[in-house]
Amino acid sequence: MKRFVILWRHQLWQMMISPSTYIAAFLFLAFMAVLYILALVDLSVSASDVSPLSRFLSLFWVPVLFMVPLLTMRSIAEERRMGTLATLMTTPVTAWQVVLAKFLACYFFYVLLWCMTLFFPLIAKMYMQNGIDQAGLLQIPQLLSGYGFIFISGAMYVAIGIFASSMTRTTLVAGMLSFCMLFFAIVGAGMISKLTLPDDGFAMLLSTSTDYLHTFRHLEDFSNCLLDTRPFFLYISTTFVLLAITSLVTEAKNS
Amino acid sequence: MEEISQDVPNSVIVRRLTKTYGAVKALNNVSFRIGKGEIVGFLGPNGAGKSTTMRILSGLMPASSGSVYICGVSVATRPDMARKHIGFMPENNPLPEDLRVSEYLKFRARIKDVPSSEIDKRVNEAMEICQLQHKASSKIIGNLSKGFRQRVGIADSILARPEVIIMDEPTIGLDPHQIIAIRELINSLRGKMSVIISSHILPEIELMCDRVMIINQGSIVASGTSESLRKDFISKDKYEVSLRCAPEEFGGIIANLGNDLQIEKSAQSQDGYYNYVLSTSQTRGDLGALLVRELSMDTRFALREVAYKKPSLEEIFMSATRRSWEQISKNIYTKSGSTSEIESSNGGAK
Numbered sequence: 001m002k003r004f005v006i007l008w009r010h011q012l013w014q015m016m017i018s019p020s021t022y023i024a025a026f027l028f029l030a031f032m033a034v035l036y037i038l039a040l041v042d043l044s045v046s047a048s049d050v051s052p053l054s055r056f057l058s059l060f061w062v063p064v065l066f067m068v069p070l071l072t073m074r075s076i077a078e079e080r081r082m083g084t085l086a087t088l089m090t091t092p093v094t095a096w097q098v099v100l101a102k103f104l105a106c107y108f109f110y111v112l113l114w115c116m117t118l119f120f121p122l123i124a125k126m127y128m129q130n131g132i133d134q135a136g137l138l139q140i141p142q143l144l145s146g147y148g149f150i151f152i153s154g155a156m157y158v159a160i161g162i163f164a165s166s167m168t169r170t171t172l173v174a175g176m177l178s179f180c181m182l183f184f185a186i187v188g189a190g191m192i193s194k195l196t197l198p199d200d201g202f203a204m205l206l207s208t209s210t211d212y213l214h215t216f217r218h219l220e221d222f223s224n225c226l227l228d229t230r231p232f233f234l235y236i237s238t239t240f241v242l243l244a245i246t247s248l249v250t251e252a253k254n255s
Numbered sequence: 256m257e258e259i260s261q262d263v264p265n266s267v268i269v270r271r272l273t274k275t276y277g278a279v280k281a282l283n284n285v286s287f288r289i290g291k292g293e294i295v296g297f298l299g300p301n302g303a304g305k306s307t308t309m310r311i312l313s314g315l316m317p318a319s320s321g322s323v324y325i326c327g328v329s330v331a332t333r334p335d336m337a338r339k340h341i342g343f344m345p346e347n348n349p350l351p352e353d354l355r356v357s358e359y360l361k362f363r364a365r366i367k368d369v370p371s372s373e374i375d376k377r378v379n380e381a382m383e384i385c386q387l388q389h390k391a392s393s394k395i396i397g398n399l400s401k402g403f404r405q406r407v408g409i410a411d412s413i414l415a416r417p418e419v420i421i422m423d424e425p426t427i428g429l430d431p432h433q434i435i436a437i438r439e440l441i442n443s444l445r446g447k448m449s450v451i452i453s454s455h456i457l458p459e460i461e462l463m464c465d466r467v468m469i470i471n472q473g474s475i476v477a478s479g480t481s482e483s484l485r486k487d488f489i490s491k492d493k494y495e496v497s498l499r500c501a502p503e504e505f506g507g508i509i510a511n512l513g514n515d516l517q518i519e520k521s522a523q524s525q526d527g528y529y530n531y532v533l534s535t536s537q538t539r540g541d542l543g544a545l546l547v548r549e550l551s552m553d554t555r556f557a558l559r560e561v562a563y564k565k566p567s568l569e570e571i572f573m574s575a576t577r578r579s580w581e582q583i584s585k586n587i588y589t590k591s592g593s594t595s596e597i598e599s600s601n602g603g604a605k
């Protein structure tokens with residue numbers, strides 16, 4: 001445990017001093033600010049049942065596709081290319097500790113960046129004193145459940161990024177691999193569910209599976225404060241499975 | 256389960272180590288021991304298996320078969336315990352580019368279980384030994400010269416005061432001043448830590464190491480002190496002679512001296528002197544007096560120099576690897592011969 005904490009703190013420090021972290025943070029926050037402003041503009045133009053926060057969170061996947069690869073692509077690929085991973089593995093640490101420390105460091109930044117977007121509704125509230133409650137800018141239960149979804153699904157997305165980084169020595173390839181895997185993880189189930197299939201047993205099975213994996217349906221449920229244990233189980237279990245595979249890959253590729 | 260070996264006085268015990276990559280045998284039944292405080296040089300041509308051996312010793316790579324014990328702990332069954340006894344400096348010495356030297360060394364000390372109260376002391380001590388204290392301690396590693404980077408790698412390997420230090424090419428790319436500094440540093444570790452050094456710079460190995468191991472084609476082909484290896488692998492004495500005598504005449508004089516003396520090399524210098532390398536099948540090293548006496552009798556020769564030429568480690572290395580190649584070729588020839596014999600007998604049966 002002590003070694004894991006040392007590794008985690010070291011990873012955090014390395015991320016803090018890395019320019020790519022700040023580039024990812026800037027791009028993410030700038031993009032999210034634009035999305036939030038657009039959500040407010042939409043609300044001012046036409047009346048809608050959907051709150052600006054729901055509109056804003058429904059586009060969470062766009063920045064995730066860029067931010068997660070930027071945050072995670074260097075983590076293992078770069079260290080393997082430089083040879084520093086091999087040097088690290090000659091100390092009494094395990095591959096699992098290394099992978100978990102890298103994952104939690106990236107996840108910490110992911111959560112931190114999303115937490116920064118909480119300032120958007122707060123700033124909006126500061127400047128729009130009238131009719132805030134009616135506009136639904138700061139509905140606390142919706143805010144908590146919506147961000148809860150972002151944080152829980154984010155664990156899986158960051159784990160995908162770390163896994164992609166362990167597959168190659170090239171940072172760019174790791175980034176592209178991560179982008180493709182994330183795209184499939186977020187949009188894949190939705191795309192499959194739109195396919196027209198003959199009404200048989202296989203189609204039923206596929207429909208049940210895609211319902212279970214449908215990211216946007218999970219987001220919708222969470223945004224409506226409908227908490228279901230199945231998405232929790234899906235995201236957390238997939239995260240652990242991916243991290244376990246990553247640690248095996250890291251160990252195997254290092255030898 | 257054999258986790259703790261009883262042979263504690265040896266820091267490193269390697270038994271019948273084999274590593275295969277598909278059909279290729281990178282290491283073939285390699286066995287050796289390294290005593291406490293001993294400095295051992297590991298030599299071999301490219302692809303001989305040096306780095307593979309070092310990576311297995313440091314727990315980075317599993318062996319296909321065989322066992323490795325570091326301070327009595329099995330690397331295969333207790334890699335985390337074994338790594339506590341090792342300081343490893345890999346080839347090319349990879350370091351994180353964006354950290355400061357002191358920052359990096361403190362992280363390495365923490366991860367190597369150095370007690371918190373001692374971290375600053377140990378880091379300062381390692382930087383002092385490697386002469387990093389004044390110039391480089393607060394510099395970013397990415398901005399350091401090759402020599403300073405090597406020193407950071409060495410400081411890291413001695414930081415936790417391990418019993419065994421493994422260094423893969425520690426002097427590669429260094430200037431002569433830096434090589435001397437690192438040689439002195441490694442010499443200062445003698446008796447305190449067991450050090451395994453792999454290098455292509457053979458005179459360096461001879462100067463630094465108590466013992467030399469030569470590996471070729473995945474097998475140890477020679478092991479011992481440089482003196483014992485000279486006896487084992489060098490079958491000729493050599494003498495350097497410098498005098499004014501043309502090779503035609505000198506050949507006759509040498510033949511008359513007996514002792515199987517022969518001219519191996521000859522070259523004329525600009526001042527009119529001829530420089531010869533003489534060889535003899537005897538290995539007593541006592542023909543110097545005879546050569547001086549006989550060659551100084553004729554004043555025309557103006558004898559300038561007679562010197563016994565000590566065989567270099569390079570010659571031992573060449574001889575040992577050549578011998579192993581000959582052995583391999585012989586084995587292949589024997590095998591193919593016996594195969595063709597079998598084939599021909601089968602053909603006869605048909």
